[in-house]
Amino acid sequence: MSDNTFAAATVPLRWVGPLKISGNVAEGLIEVPLATYESPLWPSVGRGAKISTLCERGIVATLIDERMTRSVLLEADDAGTALAAARQLTDELPVLRGIVNDCSRFAELIAIHHQIVGNLLFVRFEFTTGDASGHNMATLASDALLTHIVNVVPGVRYGSVSGNFCTDKKASAVNGILGRGKNVVAELLIPREIVEQRLHTTAARVAELNLRKNLIGTTLAGGIRTANAHYANMLLGVYLATGQDAANIVEGSQGITHVEDRDGDLYFSCALPNLIVGTVGNGKSLDFVEENLTRLGCRESRETGGNARRLAVITAAAVLCGELSLLAAQTNPGELMRTHLRFERTASK
Amino acid sequence: MSDNTFAAATVPLRWVGPLKISGNVAEGLIEVPLATYESPLWPSVGRGAKISTLCERGIVATLIDERMTRSVLLEADDAGTALAAARQLTDELPVLRGIVNDCSRFAELIAIHHQIVGNLLFVRFEFTTGDASGHNMATLASDALLTHIVNVVPGVRYGSVSGNFCTDKKASAVNGILGRGKNVVAELLIPREIVEQRLHTTAARVAELNLRKNLIGTTLAGGIRTANAHYANMLLGVYLATGQDAANIVEGSQGITHVEDRDGDLYFSCALPNLIVGTVGNGKSLDFVEENLTRLGCRESRETGGNARRLAVITAAAVLCGELSLLAAQTNPGELMRTHLRFERTASK
């Protein structure tokens, strides 16, 4: 390892908000930290946050599901042997659960899925992992499961502890369909007056733009399970600010913005099925991360997983704020560019 | 904007290497900075770097192409009008080029592509943008082009300055097929002895794992234009260390690892068609970024774009180092977990 002049990348960070949040996990006025080199992100999310405080229920963030996954790869004698192995694993799920419990206090095996291609067997293990995002816990547990399988299942051999059917940090469809990370839907109902006065647009125009750009445009681009303008920006900001493995924005950014014009009021929602966040584990013990998680209310005494779920819904709410602000801006010719230029001039003064 | 306790996310950073690099852009022994919360990444990339120094040509990094894109969305009277508009734009390409030249010293319009869906017209502008990654330059130019189009082309109206056929930070196929960012292929030919002694595996086993995991496993996951183990990790590390807009790892991570067993020698390559990096622009004037870019040799006096191209091939080489190290480890049962545990124990001492 080389001599290290600078020991850190110091990414500029600002707290934005507060956002008004409700739903099945968190409630209240909550500020959000965003670390980014793209300074226009702060006022953009800030504008959405302000609007959330003007709406009756604020952003309603609903946690739908949570799990962390790892798929192992096994080589079988042939497809028939692979099928027999898959069936044996399904039948012996309680045994597999016991193995997982033995190697981790927090990991619980909740489901398995498999795929067979020729003589190859891919088994996707799905765990709950408490307040950790769970990458390492899942790998450790999968390692133990793999050792067990190779020892007791006839005709199968080690292929890889990870077979990419998991799938970590890759653009794919499996995570959205089978679940990986926290699945959160954030919704905001904005009265017509606020849409007009604060966003300088109408519900009809935002809904139309969402259809044309996020849904049709992304389909044209060959997008996969994704229909949004820029979830990745907000995710990166929150992830860096809270010590997350920010490479998980690859799958985290695959979400769907759904908008409705409700008699002039704007229904605006973001579905984020793959939010991979934790409040313990790698990166979480850095001083500024501790501080930020504490300020977010994610260091309190809660039931297992409660702090991570709180972080997930806050993250989803921040994503909604930025997405709303950008889409509204793009309904008006020239607004995006003017805002960027104005903010960057201000920032450089 | 709220009061800000910590003004930055300080992401731990280490210089790794040197890597031995050759090819059509850069040559020599070059160290690479990686900023990450995932500390096992450093020794992993470091192992690949060490191996590169033991191979005759080192990592041969070839720049294939470069461009930055933005697609505007236009509403036309109908598909026939959209088609006429698209033809007019193609015919008047020189006029469009002039408009771009007028609004930027560095941006050059090099190609346009379009898509028509019903009465909607999506036009994807492709630019070279000098040493900047070019997001803002492309948006500014597209804004000017859009204003021009709406003024001179009959029957078309403003839809959006961005129509997601660009596409920025979204998992899709268009960027790989039409190009966006630097397209770089990195290759390394590793003699059999080094494969065995340093990676504790064989070329045949790495090739087999690449086929089964990166190609078949990713296909099973519903992956889109991607076949690798963890490009996103290395990209994030370099991007944060050099002031890039790291949300671009979403498309940057969509690349293909191709491996061959050449009579026991290991041919290992990474194709990264969407490396979005710059050496000027947002984030590049922070002190540590200046320092890091300077140390990387990306602040020297070169022809326009030369510093950014250098950064691109260095990034690709770093990706190869990490990808090689992980794939080799996964050919051996238990090695990945042992390495992680050992390193994290060491790091926490």
Next chain:
Amino acid sequence: MSDNTFAAATVPLRWVGPLKISGNVAEGLIEVPLATYESPLWPSVGRGAKISTLCERGIVATLIDERMTRSVLLEADDAGTALAAARQLTDELPVLRGIVNDCSRFAELIAIHHQIVGNLLFVRFEFTTGDASGHNMATLASDALLTHIVNVVPGVRYGSVSGNFCTDKKASAVNGILGRGKNVVAELLIPREIVEQRLHTTAARVAELNLRKNLIGTTLAGGIRTANAHYANMLLGVYLATGQDAANIVEGSQGITHVEDRDGDLYFSCALPNLIVGTVGNGKSLDFVEENLTRLGCRESRETGGNARRLAVITAAAVLCGELSLLAAQTNPGELMRTHLRFERTASK
């Protein structure tokens, strides 16, 4: 080859319509033959056809583009050699064009695209092919081009005459983005009264269903460049009835339905970028195919390619009719099932 009891699969066929068609290729009242085992398809398309006759311009079918493709696969010494080869091919495009002209009266090479992965070079040749769908013409020409390349370009060797970057009969994004087959957009503007009386629904409800089902639902399914309800059904029906290679419905079915509520009138459009049809070649000399093509007006004396283009826009119009009818039915609870049951009862009497 075995003894053959039945020498044919006799797929039931009915002529549906007439459809009212206008646009840049064909004009008039035209009936369409549909061969299918799924008899409810006939009244479904028939309903859409009837509606087209009640609308002022009928179905406006606009031909956007046409080409047939084949990608060859070359093995190069390394990526640098592959890049040099790709540049040489681009520079020598006139030579390549001459080679194509020498091996076919009708094929013209109009563009090439390439991809480089490690030491592999994929070159996608794009041709116009007159009135033929062009599969064989493209393969023949590519074979000649490949032989030439291997002979004159240094450091590259034969990989395969088809490298799947073409891509024929596979679910992918490349055909929509780069083009393959006829690209046709069909549009229909239906007055409010007809929507209500004939389709028993409203423009708003059809637009809403299209958003939710075809765009959001398909995105959730991990769809690739596709957003429609059942293009494949109509395509199969026309393809079988006119002697096409019906396996091309795989890519042909990847199209986008775009719907707008225009003050109560229904704007309904189908974008079909990959219609692969011909009026000469394999399957076209069977008696019933001759008869059907003649009745369709696709056996007349026209400029080269004119008959195939006519068939393409008629096919697109038929797709629109079936898509409209199904979507409208699905806006009403129970209607789809009732219609199916009623028709099948009638058919079995």
Next chain:
Amino acid sequence: MSDNTFAAATVPLRWVGPLKISGNVAEGLIEVPLATYESPLWPSVGRGAKISTLCERGIVATLIDERMTRSVLLEADDAGTALAAARQLTDELPVLRGIVNDCSRFAELIAIHHQIVGNLLFVRFEFTTGDASGHNMATLASDALLTHIVNVVPGVRYGSVSGNFCTDKKASAVNGILGRGKNVVAELLIPREIVEQRLHTTAARVAELNLRKNLIGTTLAGGIRTANAHYANMLLGVYLATGQDAANIVEGSQGITHVEDRDGDLYFSCALPNLIVGTVGNGKSLDFVEENLTRLGCRESRETGGNARRLAVITAAAVLCGELSLLAAQTNPGELMRTHLRFERTASK
């Protein structure tokens, strides 16, 4: 409905084989009917069939799974209501099963999956459907389930009886990941001598081509869950010959060819996760279909679903024959074109 000159598309049909088949469903030497306008398909599949008879176990076709699906679309008050509804449906699965049993003798509800986007709830019902492919049975059952849900679940309303998360005849990832149709893997182990003498190639060259073309090439094309050369051709041939809804080749063609060089012997396999076939229902009562199904052994007295499973594994075996033949041919420069030309000359004599 118009006057109909020709009442059928008569697609030329030949019986090919016999194929040697074994595995968990069918055993023996079995001929296969292929209806196609592309006459070179017959000798191509015939060559593969011949080879299967020379291999010890022949083609081992393993049925992995079977199910038919339909996803309904519900509009909920908000995401929280959608989540409550999804949980209620999961809890009341026995009630839903009863509803399905009441509306069909053969359909059994075996699983449900859901997706929530904003206030939209997509519920995917999965059924076994006996010997029918099950489209209509699934729609009928879903119609009944939907009526029940709208009546008993608070806060949800009818959206559509089909929400495209099913997904029928569309290029997507969901069917491969969650299952739809018969999932069959076909494998053939070909001794080295036969590879050389009959296919004029080597196992190493076929494995290399499969990697480069089917896996890498398809990835480059933006393929989705697919890695093969031309499954669609064989599927279409069998589907038309046996009265299937051939539009299901869209998803049926999304499968993976996996090849290994086993010390010179060629391991060749085709994984087809979405074979949608039935031996009763629409199209199956036509005389030639009855005849063909009888000759295939799919009209015998078997346990429920046994005839359809037999047809599925035979279909998969036929796909393997054609895929093997084409891939082997493409390893040799010029062979594909020579074969096509020779056969078409012969055919036209």
